[in-house]
Amino acid sequence: MEEIIGKRVDLLDKGWIELVDMMPHPANSVSGDMAIVNAARVSFLGESKGEERDKKLLFYLMKHRHTSPFEMVEFKFRVRAPLVTWWQWARHRVWNFNAQSGRYTPFEENDFYVPDVWRRQAKDNKQASEGTVTDAENRVLTDALIEHYENSFTLYQRALDSGVSREQARLFLPGFSVYYTWVVKVDAHNLMHFLKLRMASDAQYEIRVYAEAIYKHFFKPALPWTAEAFEQFILAV
Amino acid sequence: MEEIIGKRVDLLDKGWIELVDMMPHPANSVSGDMAIVNAARVSFLGESKGEERDKKLLFYLMKHRHTSPFEMVEFKFRVRAPLVTWWQWARHRVWNFNAQSGRYTPFEENDFYVPDVWRRQAKDNKQASEGTVTDAENRVLTDALIEHYENSFTLYQRALDSGVSREQARLFLPGFSVYYTWVVKVDAHNLMHFLKLRMASDAQYEIRVYAEAIYKHFFKPALPWTAEAFEQFILAV
Amino acid sequence: MEEIIGKRVDLLDKGWIELVDMMPHPANSVSGDMAIVNAARVSFLGESKGEERDKKLLFYLMKHRHTSPFEMVEFKFRVRAPLVTWWQWARHRVWNFNAQSGRYTPFEENDFYVPDVWRRQAKDNKQASEGTVTDAENRVLTDALIEHYENSFTLYQRALDSGVSREQARLFLPGFSVYYTWVVKVDAHNLMHFLKLRMASDAQYEIRVYAEAIYKHFFKPALPWTAEAFEQFILAV
Amino acid sequence: MEEIIGKRVDLLDKGWIELVDMMPHPANSVSGDMAIVNAARVSFLGESKGEERDKKLLFYLMKHRHTSPFEMVEFKFRVRAPLVTWWQWARHRVWNFNAQSGRYTPFEENDFYVPDVWRRQAKDNKQASEGTVTDAENRVLTDALIEHYENSFTLYQRALDSGVSREQARLFLPGFSVYYTWVVKVDAHNLMHFLKLRMASDAQYEIRVYAEAIYKHFFKPALPWTAEAFEQFILAV
Structure with missing residues (x-):
């Protein structure tokens, strides 16, 4: 699974998205899904009780909108996208952004x-x-x-x-x-909120392709249980 | 002082900023400065002890960066500005924004x-x-x-x-x-952070004029003590 | 309606909640519900088209989770509550808090x-x-x-x-x-999130009575359309 | 350096703090300091130009309060501390928290x-x-x-x-x-804000020891350049 770090997906005519880093790092012995389960378990000082019950707990969290454990996983991307995409992306105020500056760097042909x-x-x-x-x-x-x-x-x-x-x-x-390159970071809970809105059929195509690429190439491989619960309890609603 | 609500200041060639509302409302018997002092006093369950000591407390708060009482005052503006201005403004993620949609409304000549x-x-x-x-x-x-x-x-x-x-x-x-009209809202603490950055000499002119208008026409008349302390402890640094 | 400002409701054995201020102020010609509608209308530069269509727009916003216009209304309370209540309240991180300090003020018998x-x-x-x-x-x-x-x-x-x-x-x-007095401030969107969680039957009684008092004595009189839509689309779900 | 993950430091009579994870993970080829520099460089699409100039850029960022690149590094801790400590810690609203629940888990002797x-x-x-x-x-x-x-x-x-x-x-x-165990997460910028306030001589001892442990055992080894710049431009002020 580790190879998703550094993977780049081409989008639109000249854009792309690349997963720069993730916490927990895929090389870690603890998976992203388990990092969520472990954070939730602190509320009752519990320990892992085998895969089946861990997964069941994660589904319970998603179903009942216990969102804070999902904030314990982070994704950091490097993204090249046109301003029309960023114009909408930047409205998601919980993301961390480092943006290319058009005051500093001249644009090219x-x-x-x-x-x-x-x-x-x-x-x-x-x-x-x-x-x-x-x-x-x-x-x-x-x-x-x-x-x-x-x-x-x-x-x-x-x-x-x-x-x-x-x-x-x-x-x-x-x-x-105009294409800009940004470094962006977000936790899994707020990323799901973004995906729900921007993968929707009425989202503008120029941002939807980025949301879909995040989901397919990075979110789903990195957090398979979370993705399954997300589809069941959030996307399907 | 009440007449600052609804006041509109023209900026750039076709832009403007207007104070839609404020909390406390200027018609209120409690001034904005006193709303800050009163919020601070809850920490020791104190009461106002006359203008001189109230003002002294407010200066103490500013000097020692006790920021939370300044979050108790809110400003709501309606603003028309070009995208080059919003592009920078929208990066201030604590503001609340309602933006004109270029997907919904056609632009005019x-x-x-x-x-x-x-x-x-x-x-x-x-x-x-x-x-x-x-x-x-x-x-x-x-x-x-x-x-x-x-x-x-x-x-x-x-x-x-x-x-x-x-x-x-x-x-x-x-x-x-392209000119967009937005409704924006922010508390006094985060507004000062914006003003510090965007009134600076290296801020881009197209956002600096908005910051300066906010400060001169709205912030300073609405919060005279706070403005004085802001100049002394934040702007002058 | 103006008399809700300054109104105090007694809760538990020695607690209370009081509405210190609100934006828009009830003395304002623009109601809270209309402040929400007006903020939403900026997206298409629209004007009010009569009460019926204004209310319909507000219900549309609530139903489709267009949350940002609801952030344009603010409530400021002064609250006396035991720590067991604050312990849960303080976890709602979008609120602004000014808290009585037990380091500064001795507690009384x-x-x-x-x-x-x-x-x-x-x-x-x-x-x-x-x-x-x-x-x-x-x-x-x-x-x-x-x-x-x-x-x-x-x-x-x-x-x-x-x-x-x-x-x-x-x-x-x-x-x-231990009873503490705090000044707290929140926008209508985040207040609804709080109310949804803390008015629920599985919320602890000691915070539920505060949530219910906010809803009954302040939120509902101040924002009657919003309250109706909230009950229909959020509470009933 | 990798051994800081999982390291536990005992504090007070029965408390401790443990670094659960970090982004970038210390096993990563990119250090935390370089993750900050790389995020900053996106503003002018620059590349690393050797250690000396990288470090100089990081010091420039700290000195001029360009805070967003420091938000690109994350720390996740597991902490056992008494409520008197959490009571103050929880006021730092940008942290992510998962808390042990006293409603769920009985306390022990x-x-x-x-x-x-x-x-x-x-x-x-x-x-x-x-x-x-x-x-x-x-x-x-x-x-x-x-x-x-x-x-x-x-x-x-x-x-x-x-x-x-x-x-x-x-x-x-x-x-x-009462001792509670929480999982907490924060980015390096907001962690520095916490450290500045809670390592100060007037911070309460029961939280100061946690702040000092974070700084000495985790922050400084993980981000040596950042720590040096933090001491020079923030702590010394």
Whole structure:
């Protein structure tokens, strides 16, 4: 299981997510699920009583929303994602964030998100999308976007060249598309809250793919019992 | 003093900040400073002992970083600011935020920030600006920016017209410039932390003007003793 | 409605809870429920559309767990409760607390909680109580408790008289019974989380009476729509 | 360095603290100090540039209060301490806590804190102690305390035997002395805040020994650069 540390999953056209570290570390003799069970057992000074009862206790905790033991497990990721993704991610205020600074580091020509397909505005949900435009429309929109990115970047570069500060030159950039790399950290309880919201069908695609990658490639392998209980008691509700 | 509730201060070219509410409400017989003193006095079950000693206690609290009484006062603002400002503001995770949604509400032609002057990249601080470009350069840059905004908005509008979802069409927009309206709330202790960082000379201008407006128009009139102690023990350090 | 500010409700044998302040203040033209609706409406820059649709929006927010608008309303209480109550209350980490200090203020002879009735250990729930002991047992236990309090306080007082520090002399006290006065503050969202857990039938009686008093005397009169939605979508689940 | 995981340090008469886990795990190739440096470097997408410059960057972060990189390191402890210690510890609301439950688990005869020496009330600081009582007074007080504990425990046990619930029987106990075992978790930034306050000379002895043990046995060996910078820029101020 240890190989999930350092594993990188590519997402969108130029993004990725990588598990930097985890507590407990997978090389540890105590699994993540057992770290949760052990934290819960302190409330009655109990000891492990075999796998079956340990798992049963974990399911009990999830079912009855005893959330504090799940806070005892931590995940740390390194993530490259466009601002439109971070704009929503940063609203989850319990995460710890270290963010690339656009005031410090100039952006490069290739740092902009180009979607594969263009999704149509949803009819019933004013806040979501559904379906896609035709292939022909898709080509037109994507060509227009790429050309627009080139023009924008040229203007940004020209402003920088004339001595304008990076913090201000970025006004020329297509800000929602700009890729940023962040280091982010969160405990398992708050990660599940994030996953519940951002894996939902009405979450924006550009953040949903990150949530799904976290769940599939990292959360589930690292915490198999917790994932099973999460699906049963939280996701299915 | 009551008239600070509802007062609106214009900022940047199209932004503003307005104090929606405060606890204690200025119409209250207990001032904000006294609400802080009263909260502190619960630790020794004390009563007010006249203005002079009340003020002295408040200064003692600030000097020795007894922060919890300052958390007992709340400010709620309604703010219109460009994304480049929110991008930094949202990192202050103790604030409560309700944000305008770009997935729900389409942006309008006039929703983009145009700076008065273009600041030069600082020589010593890789993350800041200092001085401005020449008047001639300024005109060229501003003209280019406005034209770029028009082109961007046309592309955004065209994408919307062809049925593309709002959440995705915004990739065409100059994202850092887009004005958003948020309702934000924070207690006086965490507001001071924000003010200390964002009124500093190396804070980006586009957030510094908001911090300075909060301090001058709302914080200082609402909490005169606290402001005096803040300047003496926190800002001056 | 304004008279809830300053209202005090007596609880247990020597405790009470008092609403010190609220945002929005009841004297305000905007009700608490409308402050929530207004915060939510910023997401689509909407305006009030009459009472019926405002209330419908609030119910929608509660049903779909859009919690951030409920964070825009604040309650501040002054509370006198025994340590056994605070011991559980203090675990709700989002509250702001200013606490009476037992290191600073000596306790007095009459500062100890004496229960009306003695509850029996629950058979099925290892963590709860159910039913009460007989009247005869009750008298014996209460007499023993009062005598024990007197002995404890005498020892505490003797330690203080011989110069022992207050922070250490309290080792002689029946710590779980000691009454403390705190000032506490919380937003409506986190208050509902507290109420859900502490009004539950398996919550300890000594904190449940405080939760119930908050709900009945303050929360419900201050936020009638929110209370109705809370009962329907949260409490009933 | 790895042997700090699982190391237990005895404190007071019956307490202890043990490092359960840490992120990064000491077996990891990346040290804790470097995990902090690496998180900071994401802001400018930088790479390690040798030990000297890495350490210099860490000192810069501490000096200028760039706190978020220090949040990327986590410590998890298992701690046995009397309630008088937890009563203060629990006020640090950013920690994650899993606590032994006195409603669930009965206390045992030997679960009460007996101090070595009795400290005198401080003359100048109403909230602190200074010096100790005479040896003769010490013996008298300790004998009285032990006898009082025995009486209290007998009454507690008698209440339990007559069927009274554990949650209520504990009213007979010397609550401040009762030992509880908790699992606690915190990041390095918030741990330093705790250490600054609780290692201070005016902190109560019963929590100061825990803070000092954390610093000496775990924090300093795990994060030598951070500890050095902490002493220079935070503790010395």
